Amino acid sequence: xxxxxxxxxxxxxxxxxxxxxxxxxxxxxxxxxxxxxxxxxxxxxxxxxxxxxxxxxxxxxxxxxxxxxxxxxxxxxxxxxxxxxxxxxxxxxxxxxxxxxxxxxxxxxxxxxxxxxxxxxxxxxxxxxxxxxxxxxxxxxxxxxxxxxxxxxxxxxxxxxxxxxxxxxxxxxxxxxxxxxxxxxxxxxxxxxxxxxxxxxxxxxxxxxxxxxxxxxxxxxxxxxxxxxxxxxxxxxxxxxxxxxxxxxxxxxxxxxxxxxxxxxxxxxxxxxxxxxxxxxxxxxxxx
Ligand code: SF4
Numbered sequence: 001x002x003x004x005x006x007x008x009x010x011x012x013x014x015x016x017x018x019x020x021x022x023x024x025x026x027x028x029x030x031x032x033x034x035x036x037x038x039x040x041x042x043x044x045x046x047x048x049x050x051x052x053x054x055x056x057x058x059x060x061x062x063x064x065x066x067x068x069x070x071x072x073x074x075x076x077x078x079x080x081x082x083x084x085x086x087x088x089x090x091x092x093x094x095x096x097x098x099x100x101x102x103x104x105x106x107x108x109x110x111x112x113x114x115x116x117x118x119x120x121x122x123x124x125x126x127x128x129x130x131x132x133x134x135x136x137x138x139x140x141x142x143x144x145x146x147x148x149x150x151x152x153x154x155x156x157x158x159x160x161x162x163x164x165x166x167x168x169x170x171x172x173x174x175x176x177x178x179x180x181x182x183x184x185x186x187x188x189x190x191x192x193x194x195x196x197x198x199x200x201x202x203x204x205x206x207x208x209x210x211x212x213x214x215x216x217x218x219x220x221x222x223x224x225x226x227x228x229x230x231x232x233x234x235x236x237x238x239x240x241x242x243x244x245x246x247x248x249x250x251x252x253x254x255x256x257x258x259x260x261x262x263x264x265x266x267x268x269x270x271x272x273x274x275x276x277x278x279x280x281x282x283x284x285x286x287x288x
Contacts, residue, residue: 008033010185010200010207013139015039017077018214020284022190027197028286036281040133041067041074042083044123045090046279051267052123060085066093068100070134070222073214082282096224122259128159128245128252135239136188136218137164137171140211144175144184145253152178159252165243167217167236170195172207185210188218 012034014020020039023030038046044067049060067074071094077083078091095103104111118124129145132138141164148156163173164184169192174181185207187193193212199205215221220238221228228234251257268276 010205010210011035012209013143013211013213014282015133015139016073016213016215016219017071018073019190019193019212021073021076021287022193022214023197024285024287026194026288027201028288030197030200031284031286033200034284036283038083038280038282039074039077040130041069041077041091041094042282043280045078045083047263048123049085049088049090050279051263055122061088064092065090066095067091068097069094070097070219070225071215072096072223074224096222098224098226101226122262125251125257125259126249127254127257128247128249129254131246131249132242134219135165135242136213137166137186137211138218138242139213140164140184140186140209142254143209144182146255148175148177149253149255151180154178156253160247165239167232167239182209183207187211188213188221189216190214 010033012023014035014037017039020034023034037043045065048065049063053060053063067078074094074096078089078094083090119126129142132142141161144161144164145156145159148154161173161175163175164171164186169187169189171186172184173186174183176182183206185196185205187196187210193214196205196207196210196212213219215223216230217235217239219225220242221235228238246252254260264270264276268279270276
């Protein structure tokens with residue numbers, strides 16, 4: 001492949017904080033392999049407390065960021081010291097979807113009688129690529145939609161990568177990047193992740209990129225979600241809902257989100273600029 005020959009492969013996803021903590025404890029010698037990209041929660045928080053705060057003329061200390069997450073590990077993640085500036089966290093509170101449901105009930109809020117509203121601009125626009133992050137295989141599919149176009153300079157011939165989808169705990173697929181085969185591995189559940197990491201350690205990994213999510217099914221089975229008690233049918237229904245939401249979105253590739261383009265133009269400069277690196281990337285620690 002052309003490009004930076006110093007990049008270590010396979011690259012591993014880094015959006016799941018429970019997975020990040022797992023490799024920091026269990027495979028610290030491999031902490032330079034995962035992507036340095038912060039999780040969506042932490043990217044949102046750092047951009048909200050810089051770009052958005054500047055836009056609305058509020059100091060970061062006076063802005064409170066509350067994230068609603070499928071996940072209990074996100075509470076811990078938001079408290080990691082590297083995600084704060086002078087003691088002020090990028091994300092002040094991480095609530096789970098189950099906690100939000102409790103609050104809605106406590107407040108006697110009847111959603112059916114509420115008028116529809118748009119999300120706030122500029123941080124409310126999302127794409128189908130963002131939606132599918134919620135299911136196993138979705139993170140890497142979202143990455144493929146963008147990486148293909150950046151790498152080949154050509155528009156994607158298709159948007160749905162059925163070969164990356166499914167519910168088996170360990171999956172693999174090869175995607176043709178216009179003549180370059182890219183081998184992709186997918187694992188959900190940390191036992192499955194361990195198997196892939198042991199292969200990498202032994203020098204037997206066939207993959208260029210690997211997606212790992214800790215929870216069964218990915219975030220649709222997250223510890224903060226409405227209980228599913230391991231019922232595979234419930235997870236499959238949630239997965240179907242996510243792919244149908246993606247299909248119905250006008251924008252389905254992250255790099256086509258006009259607000260993301262504008263964010264780079266107005267604030268970050270270019271992908272991997274110093275500012276982007278500082279606000280959107282992170283590092284990992286040996287916790288053995
Ligand atoms: S897979 Fe589970 S632990 Fe990981 S981000 Fe999603 S909900 Fe959180």
